[in-house]
Amino acid sequence: MTAAVLSVAPAPQVSRSEPLALETRDLAKEFRVGRKWYSNGQPLRAVDGVSLSLRKGEVLAIVGESGCGKTTLSRLMLGLQQPSAGEIFVGGEPLTNVDRKVFSRRVQPVFQDPYSSLNPRKTIGEIIRDPLQIHKIGTSAQQTAEVEAIMERVGLARRLIHSYPSQLSGGQRQRVAIARALVIKPEIIICDEPTSALDVSVQAQILNLLQSLREQMNLTYLFISHDLSVVEYMADYVAVMYLGRIVEAGPAAEVLRAPRHPYTRALMSSILTADPGLGLPDLNLGRGFPDPLNPPNGCRFHPRCIEALDKCATVAPRPIMNGSGLIECHLHDTAAAD
Amino acid sequence: MEHRRYNPSDAPVLTVDGMNVDIAVPSGALHAVTDVSFTVRQRETLCLVGESGCGKTITSLALMRLLPRTAKLTARNINFEGHDLGKISERQMARLRGNRIGMIFQDPMTSLNPVYTIGDQLEEVYLRHRGGPRSAARKRAEYLLEKVGIINPGQRLGQFPHQLSGGLRQRMMIAMMLMCEPKIIIADEPTTALDVTVQVQILQLLRSLQDEFNMGMILITHNLGVVARMADHVAVMYAGRVVEQGSAEDVFRNPVHPYTRGLLDCMPKRGQVAAHGRLGSIPGIVPSLVGEQRGCSFRNRCVLQRAACSEGQIDLRAASPDHLYRCILEPAATVLPSTIPVGSAA
Numbered sequence: 024m025t026a027a028v029l030s031v032a033p034a035p036q037v038s039r040s041e042p043l044a045l046e047t048r049d050l051a052k053e054f055r056v057g058r059k060w061y062s063n064g065q066p067l068r069a070v071d072g073v074s075l076s077l078r079k080g081e082v083l084a085i086v087g088e089s090g091c092g093k094t095t096l097s098r099l100m101l102g103l104q105q106p107s108a109g110e111i112f113v114g115g116e117p118l119t120n121v122d123r124k125v126f127s128r129r130v131q132p133v134f135q136d137p138y139s140s141l142n143p144r145k146t147i148g149e150i151i152r153d154p155l156q157i158h159k160i161g162t163s164a165q166q167t168a169e170v171e172a173i174m175e176r177v178g179l180a181r182r183l184i185h186s187y188p189s190q191l192s193g194g195q196r197q198r199v200a201i202a203r204a205l206v207i208k209p210e211i212i213i214c215d216e217p218t219s220a221l222d223v224s225v226q227a228q229i230l231n232l233l234q235s236l237r238e239q240m241n242l243t244y245l246f247i248s249h250d251l252s253v254v255e256y257m258a259d260y261v262a263v264m265y266l267g268r269i270v271e272a273g274p275a276a277e278v279l280r281a282p283r284h285p286y287t288r289a290l291m292s293s294i295l296t297a298d299p300g301l302g303l304p305d306l307n308l309g310r311g312f313p314d315p316l317n318p319p320n321g322c323r324f325h326p327r328c329i330e331a332l333d334k335c336a337t338v339a340p341r342p343i344m345n346g347s348g349l350i351e352c353h354l355h356d357t358a359a360a361d
Numbered sequence: 362m363e364h365r366r367y368n369p370s371d372a373p374v375l376t377v378d379g380m381n382v383d384i385a386v387p388s389g390a391l392h393a394v395t396d397v398s399f400t401v402r403q404r405e406t407l408c409l410v411g412e413s414g415c416g417k418t419i420t421s422l423a424l425m426r427l428l429p430r431t432a433k434l435t436a437r438n439i440n441f442e443g444h445d446l447g448k449i450s451e452r453q454m455a456r457l458r459g460n461r462i463g464m465i466f467q468d469p470m471t472s473l474n475p476v477y478t479i480g481d482q483l484e485e486v487y488l489r490h491r492g493g494p495r496s497a498a499r500k501r502a503e504y505l506l507e508k509v510g511i512i513n514p515g516q517r518l519g520q521f522p523h524q525l526s527g528g529l530r531q532r533m534m535i536a537m538m539l540m541c542e543p544k545i546i547i548a549d550e551p552t553t554a555l556d557v558t559v560q561v562q563i564l565q566l567l568r569s570l571q572d573e574f575n576m577g578m579i580l581i582t583h584n585l586g587v588v589a590r591m592a593d594h595v596a597v598m599y600a601g602r603v604v605e606q607g608s609a610e611d612v613f614r615n616p617v618h619p620y621t622r623g624l625l626d627c628m629p630k631r632g633q634v635a636a637h638g639r640l641g642s643i644p645g646i647v648p649s650l651v652g653e654q655r656g657c658s659f660r661n662r663c664v665l666q667r668a669a670c671s672e673g674q675i676d677l678r679a680a681s682p683d684h685l686y687r688c689i690l691e692p693a694a695t696v697l698p699s700t701i702p703v704g705s706a707a
Binding site: 088089192193222223224225227228230231234250251252253255256289290293294296297298299300301302303304 | 412413527556557558559560561562564565568583584585586587588589590591592608609610612613614623624625626627628629630639640641642643646
């Protein structure tokens with residue numbers, strides 16, 4: 024499998040000499056589906072040869088439809104699942120050499136649904152204090168001070184410290200999840216659809232909060248979302264996933280303004296902006312997500328692609344570095360040949 | 362601008378006049394929906410938009426008469442094909458529900474029965490309202506599955522809901538809703554659980570079916586993008602009341618109510634990537650709807666709040682003939698401080 028190396032250029036405010044905060048090389052995760060005592064099941068490659076890197080202070084967004092492998096990728100990066108192949112490096116160190124506990128001080132998650140990611144039987148104070156206790160950081164008084172400081176930072180009133188998650192609104196709960204992730208001062212936050220369960224006005228508050236925390240604490244985000252208008256607002260770099268592979272990646276401004284892969288173009292045209300009278304867009308996209316157990320030959324996207332060439336059905340395209348980004352599509356082979 | 366898809370001189374299919382829903386809670390009455398009025402013509406789409414808890418789903422349940430027992434529906438009149446939906450008996454309502462009024466829910470997985478095949482569930486609707494032989498029902502089911510873009514309908518009819526993807530399940534729900542040729546569709550967040558690409562395809566499908574079968578549609582959603590692209594008319598709801606109501610063009614291009622203006626500012630817009638400017642947001646939370654409601658329900662979150670906002674009852678007033686809003690300020694006075702464009706000669 025060819026490595027799809029995405030070396031992202033540094034953001035203007037980040038110096039090139041800083042080590043990569045997070046890097047994956049040829050990462051793959053294979054599940055066995057339908058395993059029985061008499062059979063080993065069928066292989067499902069949820070993540071297939073993903074290489075990406077991000078520097079400290081950057082935001083990399085992963086976009087794609089459900090089932091494209093973006094959540095599996097985030098679970099691999101959190102160390103919640105072991106990769107079948109490839110490696111993950113955090114701050115230059117391979118993840119396999121680092122103790123899970125040490126690693127979890129550097130990488131923390133914020134999950135999609137704040138209704139199910141908080142323990143309903145613990146108070147807000149206890150939930151936020153948990154990481155400090157697990158890692159045995161500070162005395163009890165210091166921990167309380169930390170909890171109060173981080174609550175203030177994410178915009179939670181101090182009186183909520185003794186409340187339970189059920190007494191909080193969705194936006195407040197997501198603030199608790201963010202506070203819990205930040206309390207041990209990690210370098211990297213992995214946000215898996217952090218606002219998709221929230222209302223528009225609350226979503227705006229949470230996105231603004233994530234942006235200011237990033238500036239104040241020099242955080243690095245891996246931001247997973249299917250909402251491209253949110254991605255456009257948040258991300259420095261974008262990687263588009265389709266059936267476990269990254270098909271296009273690069274600086275957000277380039278990928279989102281001038282998408283080159285037909286799939287990225289279809290995703291971009293599916294954004295419904297609040298323009299009355301425009302009607303519904305024409306997606307130029309064949310229907311039906313393919314069966315990941317039985318992915319199409321050649322380019323995995325070709326059955327839905329309106330620009331597919333003959334060879335797309337037989338030959339898998341190889342990732343090509345093109346300008347500042349990466350693309351995996353036969354339509355762009357020629358451009359890279361010269 | 363798209364040509365208008367409905368004829369404004371048609372008689373409305375559904376007219377709702379002064380609808381209220383009160384829910385009994387231990388501490389008193391919760392005014393879930395207050396004074397909601399609208400009309401829907403054939404081929405017209407009315408969008409109810411608002412955030413969680415604004416009463417949009419209760420409105421749709423009230424129209425279907427599927428409210429919980431603790432809720433009380435009162436209305437001056439809810440006219441659908443000559444029936445007053447607020448007053449007719451449960452038996453009469455059962456004859457209309459699923460027959461003349463179709464409904465699509467947000468999550469097709471929880472609204473389908475997991476132990477019956479798709480064929481059984483589609484046929485049940487038809488047999489219940491039309492009777493007749495099962496073969497006729499099966500024929501209609503196959504016809505409609507093909508209509509909603511399901512390939513190989515004969516085989517799909519024998520499958521169970523869990524064997525279908527989210528998009529297919531929603532197509533199936535749409536076919537089920539069409540079994541008895543309804544005159545009006547009530548679609549409550551029909552695409553919220555779907556991928557963005559599938560969302561566009563389902564909306565396109567709803568739109569073409571609406572034109573083909575001359576149906577009116579009430580589309581309930583919190584997604585302002587969906588509203589802008591689908592709606593002929595929009596009603597923005599806040600805390601159980603309609604705070605702004607008008608054509609999509611009016612509400613999106615010239616919003617008047619401070620809440621509508623704030624909501625539109627919250628949406629991330631194309632081309633905001635370089636600036637990394639902050640999104641607009643609405644501070645505060647939705648007020649409690651229990652007990653007597655006085656003044657403007659949005660006042661505590663409104664940057665333009667005045668003393669007069671907490672007094673009496675604020676009625677809908679006209680910004681232009683077909684554009685209503687519920688605020689004491691004149692239309693020109695509701696511009697939010699943060700929305701004044703930078704560099705404008707103010």
